[in-house]
Amino acid sequence: MQQLMWFRTDLRVHDNTALAAAMAQGPTVAVFLLSPAQWQAHDDAPCKIDFWLRNLSHLSTELGKLNVPLLVRTAEHWDQAAGVISELCQQFDIGQVHLNQEYGVNESLRDNQVGQALDALDIGLRRHLDQLFFQPGSVLTKTGTYFQVYSQFRKVCYQRLHDNIPGLIAKPAAQAALAIEADPVPLQVEPFATPSKQLQQLWPAGEDEAMRRLARFVDEPIADYQAERDIPSSPGTSQLSAYLAAGVISPRQCLHAALAFNRGEFDSGNAGATTWINELLWREFYKHILVGYPRVSKHRAFRVETDLLKWRKAPAELEAWQQGRTGIPIIDAAIRQLLSTGWMHNRLRMVVAMFLTKNLLIDWREGERFFMRHLIDGDLAANNGGWQWSASTGTDAAPYFRIFNPVSQSQRFDPDGRFIRQWLPELDGLGKKEIHDPSALGGLFGMADYPSPIVDLKSSRERAINAFRDLTEEPRHVFHE
Known part of the structure; x- marks a missing residue:
């Protein structure tokens, strides 16, 4: 047959x-x-x-x-x-x-x-x-519902993995030749434009490349992953997200490589390896959320009451954010990295998302859509989960009053401004203190080719907190699937 x-x-x-x-x-x-x-x-x-x-x-x-x-x-x-x-x-x-x-x-x-x-x-x-270690519906709370808190989900996953690690499936042997010709694979599909050669060269295709990246990562960088993963100028991440999203490499292959490095340990041993395994489980968690709470696939907030939040209509500010012209260097550098490479550092995805949804109080769906339109590793579950986490509308989300200050984040994770200088060469002349917030120089900062901040960070933070605080604790309507 x-x-x-x-x-x-x-x-x-x-x-x-x-x-x-x-x-x-x-x-x-x-x-x-x-x-x-x-x-x-x-x-x-x-x-x-x-x-x-x-x-x-x-x-x-x-x-x-x-x-x-x-x-x-x-x-x-x-x-x-x-x-x-x-x-x-x-x-x-x-x-x-x-x-x-x-x-x-x-x-x-x-x-x-x-x-x-x-x-x-x-x-x-x-x-x-x-795509997953566990069938959705098989990792449930004691009351038989899908988990809404990652740490609880992870604990059950660890227990299951300790009992039974999903095995790797061997590459099949060649079959007898069939009298059917393969079709040519198109180089381009309209209306999708072909990206630049420079971007393509950043992401070579094929399983061999995916396995090379995995081998390189577990050979050394994984040991320091817990510390290095938050430094955008450091090559401390696996650079495998695009290959995982397209299925060029499997999560099982990644898990087995991490376990081999960590001598079979999940939640002990090398901190970098366990942190990376946790990231694989975050990916798993968000896909289970898609199945258990399908409204998140329908442009709905996981926390239903936040659908009533009064997001601002600010097209000029949204456009400035999309172009990397906000006047906040770490935000602009991250956006320009995305536009140039099809990828953004994970720490910066959170910072950029919080800036849009909290400081600008613009609907998270605008950011979710913009990311998907530019990410080479765009994945519905991970992208939606990340945006809703940052916007405080999602499962296990950041509390609405916990708002990253992008300048503080920049000072902490890009202390010398290396990442900013790479993507904002117009600021290269600034010192490592001033480069995080050029507007603090006042009149001394007279660069015509870099804008002033489009928003005051302190007052916009207070505006966001007040907007979330105005929401009632009890949803005013019930969403039916």
Whole structure:
């Protein structure tokens, strides 16, 4: 019985649950669906789509070594996926379709529609757990609900992992050649522009590159990860987020590498390794939240009462933030890093998000959308979770009165201004004290090519606290799924 492997955000041949299962069942054909209209609706970044396509090309080559032809089809919107997959199954006499589960309302609806269409054709659909360590719904509170607090979720995950570490799945052996030609992988999909060569070179495609980055990270930087991860000018992070988001590497591969470095320990041993494992579990936590609380996939706040918060309509300030022209150097440097590289340092994502949602009191959804439109590692669960945490609207969120001061954050985590100088060369002439807050120089700061701050940090902080304090503790309406 011929099998169909439907690739999505799992662009690898190693440790791929669905691919291994399909090839164990019989001769396998693979498919990837181009869905540009859906990607636009999800605000996927052009650099992210380009990264997918470049990795898809590498995947096609690796699948060719296994004699698995990769077919490329188009389903502009996901509501067309059921028809495209059904037609493909009939064309190639497919008996069973394999896929790795994805999460989010639209993803679940798409896969359910495909399942129903295949049922009508008496074709099986097998869904596999691959993106996560644990099936959503299997890590619950004692009352049978999804966790809302990360530390409690992590504790249960640790207990489960101590009992049973998810194993790595071997790369399948090559199958007998099929009389089916692979399709060419497009270099570009309209209307997504191809990013600069410089950006592409920052993010080489392929599993070999992902594994090289993982090996480099666990060889040395992971030991100091707890301290170095907050320094934006330091190469202290794994630089694997884009590869994890596209499924070029799996969380299981990352976990096994960290455990090998840390002699099998999860919550003891090297502090850097345990901190990085915790980051993998944060990623897991936010995907479970998508399933347990689907409203966050629908542009709704996790804390329902905060949907009533009176966000400001300030288009000029929003535009200044989006362009890295706020007059707050650490904010502007972080935004320019994002616009240039498709990536922003994680500490700065929190600082930038708090500045927008607290100091400017602009709706977190504006920031969430802007990030997704520029991030090469854009992921619904992680991006939404991070923005709602910073905006104090989400699960386990920062208390509304805890507002990062961006100048203090800059002084603490970029003390010499190295990161600021890299991205704001117009400030290079300032000393390491003045560079964090040039406006403190008053009239002595006369640089025409760098703006004055668009907001007063102290008064805007008080404005945000008052706006959140005005919300009643009890929701004034109930949101029904």
